Amino acid sequence: MHLLDVLAALLLTAAAAAFAFGAFALARADDVEAFYFLIVGAVALRSSVQVVRPGAGA
Amino acid sequence: MKAQGADAGAVRRALRLLANVGPSAQAAIPGGYAWAMTVAPAAFGRGAPWIAKAVALVGVLALLSAPWVEGWKAEPRAEAEPPPPRTLAGLVERVRTASSGAWARAWSVWGLVLSSALVWALVPGALAATRLDNVRGILGMAGWALFAFTSAAPALPRDRARAELVDDGSPLKPRSSVARGDGAYIAVVLVAVLAMQTIGWGVGNPERAVLVRVVTLAAGVALLTSATTVALARHATRVPASRKLRMRRATPWLALLCVLAGSGIAFAMLR
Numbered sequence: 001m002h003l004l005d006v007l008a009a010l011l012l013t014a015a016a017a018a019f020a021f022g023a024f025a026l027a028r029a030d031d032v033e034a035f036y037f038l039i040v041g042a043v044a045l046r047s048s049v050q051v052v053r054p055g056a057g058a
Numbered sequence: 059m060k061a062q063g064a065d066a067g068a069v070r071r072a073l074r075l076l077a078n079v080g081p082s083a084q085a086a087i088p089g090g091y092a093w094a095m096t097v098a099p100a101a102f103g104r105g106a107p108w109i110a111k112a113v114a115l116v117g118v119l120a121l122l123s124a125p126w127v128e129g130w131k132a133e134p135r136a137e138a139e140p141p142p143p144r145t146l147a148g149l150v151e152r153v154r155t156a157s158s159g160a161w162a163r164a165w166s167v168w169g170l171v172l173s174s175a176l177v178w179a180l181v182p183g184a185l186a187a188t189r190l191d192n193v194r195g196i197l198g199m200a201g202w203a204l205f206a207f208t209s210a211a212p213a214l215p216r217d218r219a220r221a222e223l224v225d226d227g228s229p230l231k232p233r234s235s236v237a238r239g240d241g242a243y244i245a246v247v248l249v250a251v252l253a254m255q256t257i258g259w260g261v262g263n264p265e266r267a268v269l270v271r272v273v274t275l276a277a278g279v280a281l282l283t284s285a286t287t288v289a290l291a292r293h294a295t296r297v298p299a300s301r302k303l304r305m306r307r308a309t310p311w312l313a314l315l316c317v318l319a320g321s322g323i324a325f326a327m328l329r
Contacts, residue, residue, distance in 0.1 A: 052291035
């Protein structure tokens with residue numbers, strides 16, 4: 001397992017946690033916090049995929 | 059080894075039995091369950107109008123009568139026959155020559171879905187968080203998911219002529235097996251996705267409750283898609299990217315993540 005795979009898995013876990021925090025904040029009607037966590041989740045998710053993308057055709 | 063073979067035989071027998079029941083009858087079981095969990099309490103609850111009760115019964119009627127519709131006309135379109143063109147005349151031809159299975163599925167799915175939607179529209183208060191029990195809501199959601207799955211991909215009856223060509227005991231080997239670790243990736247993410255579905259069931263405002271459901275579903279789909287990509291990327295033949303390319307590709311996203319995390323921490327400390 002490469003170091004990049006570990007980083008991607010960590011970023012995926014961070015994205016899941018951020019989405020969960022965002023959903024909790026949305027349920028509490030704390031819209032700013034929800035928006036913040038959902039953006040963090042989306043960026044973490046995108047980063048996790050970018051990190052494992054192969055070199056060719058990038 | 060012998061016990062495993064016996065288990066596989068029992069599963070095969072059970073699937074064969076289920077397939078012989080017919081696709082519409084299979085869908086009627088989870089459909090009836092979903093109806094009992096989410097539609098019946100709304101239609102037959104206190105204060106529901108009589109029209110909601112009547113419409114709810116149409117949904118049950120659709121489920122119960124679909125197996126009968128299935129056996130109504132038994133000549134499906136020949137496989138070799140080309141499909142009609144995508145014109146109005148083609149559409150009419152499609153409807154005219156549709157098999158009884160297609161009619162039964164349309165009647166079962168649309169009959170239940172439209173009648174349920176109408177009941178919820180007639181009794182909007184029935185879905186309010188104060189009246190909907192969390193466990194019942196989640197079980198109802200699972201019932202609807204199973205109904206969708208069974209309607210879309212029912213167990214099909216065994217084709218005897220073709221089955222005779224295949225020897226059940228032949229040593230067929232799968233082309234490939236699931237690589238070690240992939241199952242764990244998907245299982246962990248699936249648990250996270252399902253756990254996310256338990257959030258927000260106590261929200262009082264219906265609009266916000268729906269928004270939370272939509273956001274958690276979208277987040278779940280995104281997580282599953284990315285997890286699959288990350289899991290599969292481990293087995294791809296790696297073409298090493300140059301350091302410059304890797305930096306150029308990953309830096310903006312990681313930097314954005316760092317900025318977001320830093321600003322969040324700063325905001326939390328200042329508040």
